[in-house]
Amino acid sequence: MSQRVLMKGNEALAEAAIRAGCHHFFGYPITPQNEIVAYMSKRLPKIEGACFLQAESEIAAINMLLGASAAGARVMTSSSSPGISLKTEGISYIAGSDLPVVVVNTQRAGPGLGGIQPSQADYWQATKAPGHGDLRVLVFAPCSVQEMVDMVTTAFDMADKYRMPAIILADGMLGQMMEAVTLPEDRGRQANNKEWATNGHAGENRNIINSLYINPDELEKIIRDRFARYAEIEAKHTQHEEYALEDADIVVTAYGASARVAKAAVRDARAKGIKAGFIRPITLWPFPKEAYAKAANTARSFLCVEMSMGQMVDDVRLAISSKVPVHFYGRPGGIVPAPEEVLAEIEKIAGGMN
């Protein structure tokens, strides 16, 4: 068992990525994810054959990922909200080329340059439209520094397995905070001998990586095949956490940093005799619809807590077919809600039910 260390979320994620065999990183600075870029710039040049490159822009960086991934490399970039917007075109091309990459979004407040404090206002972007076209990307939502570490490894493996982009949707709080964390063993560089990779075939069995299909019949088939893969992922790889749901009247739900706050509020509500329970999606896509649908059979209402004006709340309502009321409590603009605020909302809802 390796030793626990105290690390910032951003740094721990970067180290875990290297240990997962990611030896290629292309990025551009932006608060509050700079520690990832800085960490990679220190570590990767010391590894033979590895490449750290600070690109001239976020757009350049994401397209370098496309190239490196096409050549079979395990590759990552990171940014924060405005920078992710710039990367969306590239993400679409990568999805359209069936390439595995990992993109980290340490979210800050938007829109525009917004602010640099923690936010969850990019849920829609990550889960609905990470780029143009009919596409999905894997979206992982860590809620602790340990999960920042664990999920980056899973994200690489899943991205490779299904040949698609994966997003780690973190936020400024998770990126900046330190917690005790156990790092995984170093797996060394992951071989780039993927059978589809364009890594030099000298005239025989050439591989082509492309996202342009002029013939609609051909493109329709490719998209349908891709969606069959997405369906398999939804069936096999949806993850969530549950707490105190058995007899819950009110189900509180949140992801990422706000899930830490919401779960604390649920514990406080229980201590006051309120039958509150908790669901935390660990994968935002695929979304744990069934967990919500099941909870809606017994719960009388839901409360979705986000650091935004309400984005995931839409998916919660869809998951339960609006069977019972879904309330919302959010703090936009870079403010992390306090457990007392969430508890007050739970108490208000509990009062209204009696």
Add this chain to the structure above:
Amino acid sequence: MAKDLNAILAGFGGQGVLFMGKAIATAGLLEGREVSWLPSYGPEMRGGTANCAVCVSDETIGCPVVTVPNAAVVMNGPSFDKFVPKVEPAGVIIVESSIVSAKVCRDDVEVYYVPAMELAEKHSLQGLANLILVGKLLAATGFCKMETMPDVMKHIVPPRKAHLIEKNFEAVQLGFGL
């Protein structure tokens, strides 16, 4: 089972409040407990007010955001005004009285006034006022064992300042003995 610590450390950027938090969190880590360290970041770190929230517990840390601390170390006026009212009843407040002249007008908390900067000057521990305050916090709350502290210093003092490890520990001891 030791008591949970949910502390706020606050002052000007440059006074070393983030480092204080790191010392406390590292102590918890070395004693095998659960810890979290949540800093303010951004413009606050460049001369404005900086603060960090540190939790140490035997259980998994639920929420790393500390809104009702059971201990606060305040090292400037704005931090005094902001955090003194938030400390929970029976909590501990330590005031850097070389900088803050105000007095706490609450009788439900345990208050210590420590002129840390003056003490640091007097004992040739310039720049280590923050660790004098960590020592006082240790005495007041027992967030770790004193024996753990030398090891903490070895972990958190950067290599280029390794020659100051002993001085850092001296500062903690000085604060502890006040």
